Amino acid sequence: MTDTVTGEMTETYSRKVGDRLRAIRRQKRLSLQDVEAASDLEFKASVLGAYERGERAISVPRLQRLARFYNVPVDQLLPNDDGPAFAEDGPAMGIIDERSFTIDLRRLEDLTGPEADMLNRYLSMIQVQRQDFNGRVLTIRKDDLRAIACILGVGPSSATERLGDLGLGHGVS
Structure with missing residues (x-):
């Protein structure tokens, strides 16, 4: 029974990581194919898509290289366990007023x-x-x-x- 619970938790976390990876890529306005081409095939579109769907786990070294590619801190590619869902299309905090x-x-x-x-x-x-x-x-x-x-x-x-x-x-x- 513990294996089932652990498996479900891992699967849920993988989906959250994937959602986060997708959100960052979209903020950068990159398609999966754009990432593949710009990374000189280091991040193949099919594999990156599998990470984003939570179908495949990403290793820590590979996560570090992807963070470097996206030019973001590594921790920004990981979901917060207690926070709200991540926004897909940009900043989610506050309203920008006319004095910004x-x-x-x-x-x-x-x-x-x-x-x-x-x-x-x-x-x-x-x-x-x-x-x-x-x-x-x-x-x-x-x-x-x-x-x-x-x-x-x-x-x-x-x-x-x-x-x-x-x-x-x-x-x-």
């Missing part, structure tokens, strides 16, 4: 120096909190701007202007 600001994450990658390093760490933390790994842009909120102002050494009212000067973003209406 969009950061160009690709542009941030081109910047160097301590200011850029601190911004990168802070924005990575926001991505993890919101489960938002599209890798292109990140919408930050008014409260986030206060912390960014401290990082940039400017007042809160000047933070968006400074980010604009760095070529990192613009306001969202």
Whole structure:
């Protein structure tokens, strides 16, 4: 009887891992075939599909390589056991208001120096909190701007202007 319960728990967990893998891939706007091609056939579409359906278990080393490929922390490919279901199409936390600001994450990658390093760490933390790994842009909120102002050494009212000067973003209406 214990084997049946353990088997069901493993199967349920495999499905949750698969759901998470699929959600991250979709956030990256990649098809299974896109992943296969971009990974030089390391992640075949049929095998990745089997992982996503929970039909096949993924090894830890392979999970690490997939996380590296998706450019996300490994733990983001694993489901939370006590949390709510993961969103399929992007961030699930909160409503973005008219005072939000969009950061160009690709542009941030081109910047160097301590200011850029601190911004990168802070924005990575926001991505993890919101489960938002599209890798292109990140919408930050008014409260986030206060912390960014401290990082940039400017007042809160000047933070968006400074980010604009760095070529990192613009306001969202």
